[in-house]
Amino acid sequence: MPELPEVEITRRGIEPVVLGRTITGVTVRNPNLRQRVPRDIARLVVGQRVKRVLRRGKYMLLECDAGSLIVHLGMSGSLRLIETRSQPHKHDHLDIVFGDSALRLRDPRRFGVVLWSRGDPSRHPLLSRLGVEPLGEQFSAEFLYRVTRGRNVGIKQLLMNAGVVVGIGNIYANESLFRAGIRPRARAGRLSRAHCARLVSAVRETLLAAIDAGGSSLRDFVHSDGASGYFQQSYYVYDRAGLACRVCGSAIRIARLGSRSSFFCTACQK
Numbered sequence: 001m002p003e004l005p006e007v008e009i010t011r012r013g014i015e016p017v018v019l020g021r022t023i024t025g026v027t028v029r030n031p032n033l034r035q036r037v038p039r040d041i042a043r044l045v046v047g048q049r050v051k052r053v054l055r056r057g058k059y060m061l062l063e064c065d066a067g068s069l070i071v072h073l074g075m076s077g078s079l080r081l082i083e084t085r086s087q088p089h090k091h092d093h094l095d096i097v098f099g100d101s102a103l104r105l106r107d108p109r110r111f112g113v114v115l116w117s118r119g120d121p122s123r124h125p126l127l128s129r130l131g132v133e134p135l136g137e138q139f140s141a142e143f144l145y146r147v148t149r150g151r152n153v154g155i156k157q158l159l160m161n162a163g164v165v166v167g168i169g170n171i172y173a174n175e176s177l178f179r180a181g182i183r184p185r186a187r188a189g190r191l192s193r194a195h196c197a198r199l200v201s202a203v204r205e206t207l208l209a210a211i212d213a214g215g216s217s218l219r220d221f222v223h224s225d226g227a228s229g230y231f232q233q234s235y236y237v238y239d240r241a242g243l244a245c246r247v248c249g250s251a252i253r254i255a256r257l258g259s260r261s262s263f264f265c266t267a268c269q270k
């Protein structure tokens, strides 16, 4: 599943190519994504010039003169820069065309979203209730301390709650908690200010390290026609149950927490 780092890498990859360019067409081969692509999408966006390429959580926003094109990659989507004439693959459901080049959405499981929002996109129902950005200034130790007071849920579940902070999926929640030395099941309300400070730093470090790792393969990611398009990384704990902790050598444990698997080291995380 594309996580925040993949979306950010995609944003950085397409920004220099589409910034300032005018959308000349939209080719819809299959409109049946998570939400149906509007029937009049081409009429709405053709002639619009891209002023900014932004990311909000895992949504990508092509901000134009009259509104924003909102794109979400869903469970399996990727956005690639292609030559408009190139033959579409089976799961290439939509192209946003800029003359002889285009952004092509490939989405085998069709959980993606392509919508047009007139005016301020932050008021769109998909975006209006999102929590703070984990790489933004609002996600501070003080903020995390405040939102965790009186919360009896495990800190991992709270980190993955997009109404609190966006874009931290299962992989990065596990990895951040390892870096912070905090168990996934630790009660959110019991965290001290120092814990919150460590965790905020760990989340940032984890996400930025992933973005850096993806940045080195940026060219391949945006331009390739490969099967997955997601970059590979090495993790401290995620998907490493039974293997030796990279820091202390203890066996990594796995536990079910909610519906998701949690991975942790009982020696490194308290």
Ligand SMILES: [Zn+2]
Binding pocket: 245, 246, 247, 248, 249, 250, 265, 266, 267, 268, 269
């Ligand atoms: Zn360890």
